[in-house]
Amino acid sequence: MTDLILLKHELLLTALLLIFILMKLGKDISNSSFLKMSNALLLINFIIGFFGNQHGQMFASMFQTNELMALQKNMLNGGLLLISLSSSRWLNNHIHLPEFFMLIVATLLGMFFMISSNNLLVFYLALELATIPLAALCSFDLDKRQSSEAGMKMIMSSAFASGILLMGISLVYGVTGTLAFTEMSSLIASDHLTVFALILLFAGFAFKLSVVPFHLWTADVYEGSPVAVTSYLSVISKGAMVFVFTSVLYQVFKPMQEVMYQLIYIGAVLSMTIGNLFAMRQQNIKRFLAFSSIAQVGFILTGISGFSHTGAASATFFILVYVFSNMAAFAVAGIVSSAIGRETIDDYKGFYRTNPFLSWVLAIALFSLAGIPPTAGFFGKFFLLSAGAAKGNYVLITIAALNMIISLYYYLRIVRAMFMDKNETPIGSVNLSFNERAAIIICIAGILISGIWNGPFHTIHHSVTEAFSITPF
Amino acid sequence: MDTTEFLIKLILVISVFGISLLIAMYSTYAERKVAAFLQDRLGPNRAGPFGILQPVADGVKMFMKEEIIPANADKFLFIAGPSLMMLTACMTGVVIPWGGELTIGRNTFNLQITDVNIGLLYIFGVVSIGVYGIMIGAWASNNKYSLMGGLRASSQMISYELAMGISIIALVMTTGTLSTKEIVEQQSSWHWNILYQPLGFLIFLVCAFAETNRTPFDLPECETELIGGFHTEYSSMKLGFYLFAEYINMFISSAILATLYFGGYNFPFIESWGLSPNAVTIIGTLLFFGKIFFFIFFFMWVRWTIPRFRYDQLMNLGWKVMIPLALFNLFITGIITLWRNGAF
Amino acid sequence: MTLTVFYLLSALSVFSGLMVVLSRKAVHSVLYLVFCFFTIAGHYLMLNAQFLAAVHVIVYAGAIMVLFLFVIMMLNLNLAAEAQKTPWIKISAVILSGLMLLVLVASVKGAEELSAAQPQNDIGLVKNIGNILFDKYLLPFELISLLLLSAMVGAVLMGRKEPQPQNE
Numbered sequence: 001m002t003d004l005i006l007l008k009h010e011l012l013l014t015a016l017l018l019i020f021i022l023m024k025l026g027k028d029i030s031n032s033s034f035l036k037m038s039n040a041l042l043l044i045n046f047i048i049g050f051f052g053n054q055h056g057q058m059f060a061s062m063f064q065t066n067e068l069m070a071l072q073k074n075m076l077n078g079g080l081l082l083i084s085l086s087s088s089r090w091l092n093n094h095i096h097l098p099e100f101f102m103l104i105v106a107t108l109l110g111m112f113f114m115i116s117s118n119n120l121l122v123f124y125l126a127l128e129l130a131t132i133p134l135a136a137l138c139s140f141d142l143d144k145r146q147s148s149e150a151g152m153k154m155i156m157s158s159a160f161a162s163g164i165l166l167m168g169i170s171l172v173y174g175v176t177g178t179l180a181f182t183e184m185s186s187l188i189a190s191d192h193l194t195v196f197a198l199i200l201l202f203a204g205f206a207f208k209l210s211v212v213p214f215h216l217w218t219a220d221v222y223e224g225s226p227v228a229v230t231s232y233l234s235v236i237s238k239g240a241m242v243f244v245f246t247s248v249l250y251q252v253f254k255p256m257q258e259v260m261y262q263l264i265y266i267g268a269v270l271s272m273t274i275g276n277l278f279a280m281r282q283q284n285i286k287r288f289l290a291f292s293s294i295a296q297v298g299f300i301l302t303g304i305s306g307f308s309h310t311g312a313a314s315a316t317f318f319i320l321v322y323v324f325s326n327m328a329a330f331a332v333a334g335i336v337s338s339a340i341g342r343e344t345i346d347d348y349k350g351f352y353r354t355n356p357f358l359s360w361v362l363a364i365a366l367f368s369l370a371g372i373p374p375t376a377g378f379f380g381k382f383f384l385l386s387a388g389a390a391k392g393n394y395v396l397i398t399i400a401a402l403n404m405i406i407s408l409y410y411y412l413r414i415v416r417a418m419f420m421d422k423n424e425t426p427i428g429s430v431n432l433s434f435n436e437r438a439a440i441i442i443c444i445a446g447i448l449i450s451g452i453w454n455g456p457f458h459t460i461h462h463s464v465t466e467a468f469s470i471t472p473f
Numbered sequence: 474m475d476t477t478e479f480l481i482k483l484i485l486v487i488s489v490f491g492i493s494l495l496i497a498m499y500s501t502y503a504e505r506k507v508a509a510f511l512q513d514r515l516g517p518n519r520a521g522p523f524g525i526l527q528p529v530a531d532g533v534k535m536f537m538k539e540e541i542i543p544a545n546a547d548k549f550l551f552i553a554g555p556s557l558m559m560l561t562a563c564m565t566g567v568v569i570p571w572g573g574e575l576t577i578g579r580n581t582f583n584l585q586i587t588d589v590n591i592g593l594l595y596i597f598g599v600v601s602i603g604v605y606g607i608m609i610g611a612w613a614s615n616n617k618y619s620l621m622g623g624l625r626a627s628s629q630m631i632s633y634e635l636a637m638g639i640s641i642i643a644l645v646m647t648t649g650t651l652s653t654k655e656i657v658e659q660q661s662s663w664h665w666n667i668l669y670q671p672l673g674f675l676i677f678l679v680c681a682f683a684e685t686n687r688t689p690f691d692l693p694e695c696e697t698e699l700i701g702g703f704h705t706e707y708s709s710m711k712l713g714f715y716l717f718a719e720y721i722n723m724f725i726s727s728a729i730l731a732t733l734y735f736g737g738y739n740f741p742f743i744e745s746w747g748l749s750p751n752a753v754t755i756i757g758t759l760l761f762f763g764k765i766f767f768f769i770f771f772f773m774w775v776r777w778t779i780p781r782f783r784y785d786q787l788m789n790l791g792w793k794v795m796i797p798l799a800l801f802n803l804f805i806t807g808i809i810t811l812w813r814n815g816a817f
Numbered sequence: 818m819t820l821t822v823f824y825l826l827s828a829l830s831v832f833s834g835l836m837v838v839l840s841r842k843a844v845h846s847v848l849y850l851v852f853c854f855f856t857i858a859g860h861y862l863m864l865n866a867q868f869l870a871a872v873h874v875i876v877y878a879g880a881i882m883v884l885f886l887f888v889i890m891m892l893n894l895n896l897a898a899e900a901q902k903t904p905w906i907k908i909s910a911v912i913l914s915g916l917m918l919l920v921l922v923a924s925v926k927g928a929e930e931l932s933a934a935q936p937q938n939d940i941g942l943v944k945n946i947g948n949i950l951f952d953k954y955l956l957p958f959e960l961i962s963l964l965l966l967s968a969m970v971g972a973v974l975m976g977r978k979e980p981q982p983q984n985e
Binding site for chain 1: 966
């Protein structure tokens with residue numbers, strides 16, 4: 001029974017899921033009190049996540065956990081709490097509030113199992129658990145056509161991605177005769193069939209991460225989904241995939257680093273460039289953030305391509321930064337969208353005159369996304385690029401640097417629209433509730449603190465070194 | 474497999490097939506007689522003494538009717554529908570243990586065609602694909618009333634299959650085996666499963682009515698709403714197949730009910746009569762058929778007593794009553810099984 | 818004997834699998850798919866996995882495909898509803914899938930042959946499956962239960978058609 005502490009994060013979420021279902025089945029609870037209770041529960045869940053983390057394996061070593069994974073799960077837990085807080089306005093008005101929490105907790109549970117999986121079977125099932133409720137969440141604005149379209153596109157594209165992934169998994173199984181990660185890595189040889197399997201696996205991952213050329217679903221799904229779900233998709237879902245990507249790549253496919261590097265190289269260059277070029281042209285703020293998140297994935301891949309402890313640590317750190325920055329941006333977009341109902345970038349002209357606080361928040365978040373020094377985003381990108389540079393491919397780094405400059409242009413375009421441009425019908429002043437204010441302040445504090453203080457990065461780097469100490473590079 | 478064994482199995486297969494058809498044939502006659510009895514009428518009495526040749530006359534009539542295939546029908550599927558219906562109806566008899574062991578000369582043989590170790594699942598599988606006959610026929614007719622009947626049949630069957638499956642799981646938890654032969658042998662003397670699984674039996678019984686499309690669950694062929702239901706466009710022997718398959722299904726369901734819950738060929742205190750094994754087997758088989766006839770009568774009794782459900786009532790009963798009850802039964806069975814194994 | 822049955826079953830399953838894709842009518846595709854499932858169940862039987870075969874028939878042919886058929890019949894899909902494809906899409910699809918096939922064949926051809934694991938004849942029996950499922954594969958088993966639960970919540974949510982008066 002003492003082993004069960006290893007499953008702590010997962011058990012807590014399962015308990016939350018069941019509690020939400022029971023709360024739904026029981027007496028009618030008003031939305032606001034349900035929201036209060038669920039926020040309290042998520043907070044408790046987040047806090048407990050920090051204590052008593054151990055490392056070890058369970059279930060015939062199908063499940064593994066260590067301090068790094070616990071850290072990653074805590075980050076995702078915190079992200080979920082932030083989403084719940086920042087989108088309380090939208091949630092409060094939704095008649096299916098309990099279902100939102102059931103589904104979102106279920107997908108997070110899937111992501112936790114995915115991070116902790118040590119076996120391709122568990123990995124695949126966890127991936128499905130993370131994806132299927134997410135599709136339902138995408139169409140959560142039941143009366144909006146766009147939202148249904150988003151759900152449909154999500155489920156279709158992820159089914160296709162799962163198909164490709166499964167094909168890759170079956171080929172890997174055919175080549176090695178095992179599904180366990182630890183056994184697999186010693187059996188993998190780089191013959192043609194394994195390379196092909198690896199490409200299929202990579203394609204499956206790339207779909208979920210929306211790496212170009214597997215990004216086509218991203219913009220439509222992000223635009224159609226409710227803002228809370230969009231931020232979940234772009235931050236938490238993507239973050240979990242990055243975590244899994246580093247652990248699977250770094251541990252299982254280590255013998256095939258060269259092939260892997262080629263794939264990541266192409267993916268990174270295409271994602272950065274195409275994401276940026278498309279982001280420049282967008283008018284809808286959600287679509288804009290979708291393409292900018294594609295570009296961000298390109299930078300993450302640059303860091304991962306380093307194949308080093310620093311690479312894994314910088315990717316993890318970047319996700320931390322990304323949680324804060326993107327969440328702040330989405331919080332503002334979501335608040336404006338659910339309070340006023342306007343989503344285009346032109347609507348944000350003259351935003352500073354009516355909502356100075358929100359304008360500053362959005363500006364800081366965008367600075368951080370662009371990577372401007374006092375914010376955390378700068379260090380995030382800096383670590384990623386230096387990890388990538390360690391490999392010695394300066395073409396990639398040059399392209400990344402050029403792309404950072406391009407991205408500055410379009411991030412600052414919004415800042416200019418908010419602060420300098422004039423608008424005859426600006427967005428009206430929005431009153432913030434306590435929850436929203438709390439979420440925003442946490443995000444901004446996160447951006448600024450991790451931009452100045454290097455503590456988080458060292459903690460992550462330390463646990464990465466610890467986690468990968470069994471399999472040195 | 475040597476030749477004698479093969480021959481015995483062949484004889485068994487043919488006789489089970491023949492008996493199924495015969496009983497189904499006379500069920501049609503019995504149905505009309507029971508209806509007449511319940512409605513205080515005489516019933517068919519012209520063909521032969523007491524109208525005993527009525528089924529033969531009906532069969533001849535069916536064959537003689539004009540065979541019509543609608544112009545816009547999907548020809549192949551139109552014919553495949555009733556054939557499939559017949560096939561699935563006849564397939565289940567294979568795993569039902571019709572009796573114990575007979576010893577003739579030096580050969581001992583089993584009155585069961587084959588004892589697969591997943592007999593119960595086999596039955597369930599065949600039942601679950603039984604709906605294709607109706608759906609294919611209904612779709613191939615290219616008629617909206619037929620299609621409605623087919624849709625009703627499929628949704629009804631799926632809804633009730635769930636409860637049926639869960640009640641079977643509870644049964645399997647008490648018996649610990651999926652083989653029909655072993656299930657019957659465990660019920661020797663008076664240890665019938667009905668005593669251990671009363672609720673499960675009730676659920677299974679209701680679901681059996683629904684699966685065979687018998688009243689009060691005969692919405693797929695509800696004539697006041699759907700003309701003739703899924704077989705509106707059928708005529709001649711293809712219609713005959715559909716009607717006939719329903720009676721075979723009824724016979725087989727009765728046999729399954731008797732096998733699973735009423736001790737199959739077992740009867741209390743039969744071993745204390747001091748008969749020879751062969752006689753016990755023969756009496757057991759006859760008793761088994763007696764139980765089957767009782768259930769067939771029960772099916773008819775219900776048909777002429779209870780009116781048809783409305784569609785929403787049917788769905789409510791299936792999803793909101795049957796499935797929760799079946800789950801409750803499963804839960805209770807699980808607790809009792811644990812308790813008997815000394816878990817508490 | 819066994820080999821003949823194997824080849825027969827395989828030919829049938831490949832044939833029906835092809836017909837699923839090639840049939841013009843959606844209902845025919847579904848029925849071919851059902852048939853394909855039966856042939857696969859036959860393969861399970863040949864591997865002495867009776868439990869798997871029965872469950873395969875019950876779950877796939879008996880439940881899932883009936884629902885498929887239900888939906889397709891209800892929507893009454895026909896040829897006119899099929900989206901028109903331009904020749905360019907067709908040509909590029911052919912080229913791409915041809916390339917994919919080429920790569921697949923080439924990579925399989927170059928692969929080393931892995932000696933098959935010692936076949937276990939009784940692996941498919943109910944008892945052994947139960948033991949493996951609740952012992953070694955407990956975690957995936959429980960994960961599936963969570964997956965089904967959450968999928969059910971999602972499906973019920975989307976299946977409900979209620980207007981949202983409070984939301985604009």
